[in-house]
Amino acid sequence: MxxxxxxxxxxxxxxxxxxxxxxxxxxxxxxxxxxxxxxxxxxxxxxxxxxxxxxxxxxxxxxxxxxxxxxxxxxxxxxxxxxxxxxxxxxxxxxxxxxxxxxxxxxxxxxxxxxxxxxxxxxxxxxxxxxxxxxxxxxxxxxxxxxxxxxxxxxxxxxxxxxxxxxxxxxxxxxxxLPLRQFAAGYAEVVKYGLIDDPQFFEWLEANRSEIFAGGPARGEAIARCCAHKARVVIEDETETGVRALLNLGHTFGHALEKDTGYSDRLLHGEGVSIGMVLAHGFSTRLGLAPGQDASRVENHLKAAGLPTRLADIPGEIGSTETLMAAVAQDKKVQRGALTFILTRGIGQAFIEKNVDPQVVHGYLEEMRSA
Amino acid sequence: MxxxxxxxxxxxxxxxxxxxxxxxxxxxxxxxxxxxxxxxxxxxxxxxxxxxxxxxxxxxxxxxxxxxxxxxxxxxxxxxxxxxxxxxxxxxxxxxxxxxxxxxxxxxxxxxxxxxxxxxxxxxxxxxxxxxxxxxxxxxxxxxxxxxxxxxxxxxxxxxxxxxxxxxxxxxxxxxxLPLRQFAAGYAEVVKYGLIDDPQFFEWLEANRSEIFAGGPARGEAIARCCAHKARVVIEDETETGVRALLNLGHTFGHALEKDTGYSDRLLHGEGVSIGMVLAHGFSTRLGLAPGQDASRVENHLKAAGLPTRLADIPGEIGSTETLMAAVAQDKKVQRGALTFILTRGIGQAFIEKNVDPQVVHGYLEEMRSA
Known part of the structure; x- marks a missing residue:
């Protein structure tokens, strides 16, 4: 057996x-x-x-x-x-x-x-x-x-x-x-499940990150918990007409950065998601939606896992804010011209916001380029 | 309105x-x-x-x-x-x-x-x-x-x-x-609905073919009857795991001939279906399943509509029987190596036969090449 x-x-x-x-x-x-x-x-x-x-x-x-x-x-x-x-x-x-x-x-x-x-x-x-x-x-x-x-x-x-x-x-x-860099990139998606709606899981990850990276039983448990989480979401909304979009936390910014770096080794998908999640938390803080200490806690955890968390962490030059915004606008999560983003009220409290003003995103990205 | x-x-x-x-x-x-x-x-x-x-x-x-x-x-x-x-x-x-x-x-x-x-x-x-x-x-x-x-x-x-x-x-x-040749090719699919399971419709077509070609009210009626027929089949078996395969009457031979002629103007899809339906009826007659006069009646009706009905009607050379058989075997309607064909017991009595011996098909095609 x-x-x-x-x-x-x-x-x-x-x-x-x-x-x-x-x-x-x-x-x-x-x-x-x-x-x-x-x-x-x-x-x-x-x-x-x-x-x-x-x-x-x-x-x-x-x-x-x-x-x-x-x-x-x-x-x-x-x-x-x-x-x-x-x-x-x-x-x-x-x-x-x-x-x-x-x-x-x-x-x-x-x-x-x-x-x-x-x-x-x-x-x-x-x-x-x-x-x-x-x-x-x-x-x-x-x-x-x-x-x-x-x-x-x-x-x-x-x-x-x-x-x-x-x-x-x-x-x-x-x-x-698996090379460590690849493993860390996958870990960004593990963290994502905690950030969406499971603050206890995020806490558990803070306590068990080392064992997950080392390959102890926590690794299998983390994977099973992520799969169970994703299964629940998929059952509820198989073709992403609603709540499944929450799984895109960090992905709109992440996809734009991946496109900008030519889907190359400069930025792995999970690395883009890591930066994207930090940006989503930072942007939510900027909008007065989420406490700033949650954004810091997210960034610290991802950084401790060896992941990039800022635009400046990407090796080489990245495109202009206009270029990034064009990529954001081409993302699948656009409806009737307004930008849809996954924003958050804090760790484990992500939500779908369909009416994000492109100008505000532009201003935030512009600022983050020099952060 | x-x-x-x-x-x-x-x-x-x-x-x-x-x-x-x-x-x-x-x-x-x-x-x-x-x-x-x-x-x-x-x-x-x-x-x-x-x-x-x-x-x-x-x-x-x-x-x-x-x-x-x-x-x-x-x-x-x-x-x-x-x-x-x-x-x-x-x-x-x-x-x-x-x-x-x-x-x-x-x-x-x-x-x-x-x-x-x-x-x-x-x-x-x-x-x-x-x-x-x-x-x-x-x-x-x-x-x-x-x-x-x-x-x-x-x-x-x-x-x-x-x-x-x-x-x-x-x-x-x-x-x-629409050029007449294109119209006639489409008409082969109209005839198909009668041949599958609606002998009354086939009779009606025999009586109304001229008006359908001329553009009278029978044209719209024929189209509506075909759509209603197809809708019934699709509702019953949307992804073709069963009865929908009946709509492929004439299509296994037809596809093989289309492939052989390079999907070119030498043979339009409906023309391939026309020859394929005549072959399916002839093959069923050969197997002792269907009366020979039904095969003749089908061929006569299609010929009267200006459609090709025999391999020899295709302009230029066609491939060897082996080439045609290879195309037949690559058709989607193959399961576990045995050949699936839509055969018939007569006009309006088509059925799915999943265990057709490739050797028998080979022999029949070989003979039809010189018919």
Whole structure:
């Protein structure tokens, strides 16, 4: 029997699925898949980095269970969330003669999960898929909830689909080979769950951050709590017509900064979110909505985790305030011309504000550039 | 008040929508859209041919209603159902700053409807869209039911999404400028509805074909009956896990022939379906399932409508039987390696057969090549 430390059920009716969290689930993947999806074939999508570290483990497990599969290996990095990589994956799945009832396996971080999930959504008008997230970011955030997609030259995640996985297997051992910078970037999304509506979880993180980074039992517990949180939100609002937008805390600023740095290694997604969350708290303080000491506490915690928290922490030059504002305005969270932001009344008290004045944001960003 | 001859309601719960059929609905489109979608903006997708004949009519109507819109004009033809055209449309919609609540308008035939609907499905993870079909094929078939997509080099419609329109406006006057060959190709899909399960409709078509081609009241009635038929099937099986596959009568052979002729003017989609339906009837007769006189009656009716009915009717050389079989096997209607075909016990008695022996199909095709 596989060792499964935590099971989180995402109760989405006929699209319901389980998130399984355990120390070495890749070794168990063959048995789990053969049990849950008898007679199916599999198309693994991964990147070169993950292929080196994890693909042989998965292949060995699938072979042992007698499962039939093929693998598509892409270059690592955010640039892979492109139209051309999407076409490559779709054509690869078709060339492997995978049928509508077969499954795509997304083995990798957020980039691979988003790309492979989107390819599954549109190949033969919808194939099933399984998430096997290998980064902290993917395990706590992107592998759960069915948001899939690629980036447009005009902005991040502007092209995609809502397509729920049939199963998520989070193997904790894959995090052991993750570079610290990547782990910290994923940690920003962990912190986000506390900041949205769970101040107790934020406090718990303040007390347990070291153990989470060191790999003790708190790590698995943190991941399970994040998944449970996200599952609740997704169940309530699968296609983000309401409360799900809270999960975008820090993301409007973050996406603008990622775009400005060309989705490059200069700023990882989670790093953009870290700066974005600090900006969202600072902006809320500026508007008189939230106490300033909460903003400081957030910044201190993220800084202690090794994350950037200010515009000045981004290496190299960043674009003009006008450039950043244009990116903010192109973000998906714009409705009828007014800017929608996730603001906060303090730690664990985030809310959706649909009528933010672009001029006020402009002034705040202008000031933050020299902070 | 707009003159609406027929209204067909597609009762798909929260995805329900109306199909409106009338003599000059493009002139009424501004008023109808302003009434049903207040405050929204619109992105029109069309092709160069339709743009010349119909776009000014639509623009005048939208202007008169004070609606805001932009337009994307693509080259005409099946080659436009490509990855690159999809990217062009998505980027065009984003560049026009259309938001998630805005609507895409597909103004054109099946190619534009499939492409624009798919672009709507994936832009910002799903925009609403309106079908304004301007070909007979699109009015009776492709604009209804939410199948959207593009072609892969590996086969037709292999990439796409199920995405229902919010409204279908079928303006009968657009068919007056349609070349006869295009009209006839669409008529093949009209005949299909009779062949599936409505022998009375097939008889009615035998009696009314001339009036349908000439543009009398029978034309609107035929279109409304086809839409009502398709709506019933789509309501029962939205994502084609069962009976909806019956709508593919003639399409497995047809798609293989279209692929073989490079999705070119050598063989229009409806022409491929015409030959495919005759082959499906002939093959069913060969298997002892259907009376031979029904196959002859089908062929005679399609021939009288000016449609090709045999492989030899396709201009130029067609590929080897092996090439055609490979295309048949790549068709979406393949499950677990066995071939799925829509076969028939006679006119109006089609059924899904999931265990067709590829060898028998091979032998039949081989023989038909010299028929």
């Amino acid at each position: 596989p060792q499964i430390d935590h099971t989180v059920h995402v109760a989405l009716g006929e699209r319901a699925y389980d998130i399984l969290i355990g120390p070495r689930l890749l070794e168990e993947a063959g048995a789990i898949l053969a049990d849950r999806f008898p007679g199916r074939r599999f198309g693994i999508v991964t990147d070169e980095t993950v292929a080196k570290a994890q693909l042989p483990r998965l292949q060995t497990a699938l072979d042992a269970a007698g499962l039939s599969y093929s693998a598509i290996v892409l270059p690592p990095g955010e640039a892979t969330k492109s139209y051309s990589a999407l076409e490559q994956v779709v054509e690869g799945l078709l060339a492997a003669r995978l049928e509508r009832g077969d499954l795509v396996i997304a083995l990798g971080g957020g980039v691979i999960g988003d790309l492979a999930g989107f390819a599954a959504a549109i190949t033969r008008r919808g194939m099933d898929f399984v998430q096997m997230p290998t980064s902290l970011l993917a395990q706590v955030d992107s592998s759960v909830g069915g948001k899939t997609g690629i980036n447009s030259p005009q902005g991040k995640n502007l092209v995609g689909a809502f397509h729920q996985p049939r199963l998520v297997l989070a193997d904790l051992s894959t995090l052991d080979t | 707009p003159q609406i001859d027929h209204t067909v309601h597609v009762a798909l719960g929260e995805r329900a929508y109306d199909i409106l059929i009338g003599p000059r609905l493009l002139e009424e489109a501004g008023a109808i859209l302003a009434d049903r979608f207040p405050g929204r903006r619109f992105g029109i997708v069309t092709d160069e041919t339709v743009a010349k004949a119909q776009l000014p009519r639509l623009q005048t109507a939208l202007d008169a209603a004070g609606l805001s819109y932009s337009a994307i004009v693509l080259p005409p033809g099946e080659a436009t159902k490509s990855y690159s055209a999809l990217e062009q449309v998505v980027e065009g919609l984003l560049a026009a700053r259309l938001e998630r609540g805005d609507l895409v308008i597909a103004l054109g035939g099946g190619v534009i409807g499939d492409l624009a609907g798919f672009a709507a499905a994936i832009t910002r993870r799903g925009m609403d869209f309106v079908q304004m079909p301007t070909s007979l094929l699109a009015q009776v078939d492709s604009s209804v039911g939410g199948k959207t997509g593009i072609n892969s080099p590996q086969g037709k419609n292999l990439v796409g999404a199920f995405h229902q329109p919010r409204l279908v406006l079928a303006d009968l006057s657009t068919l007056d400028t």
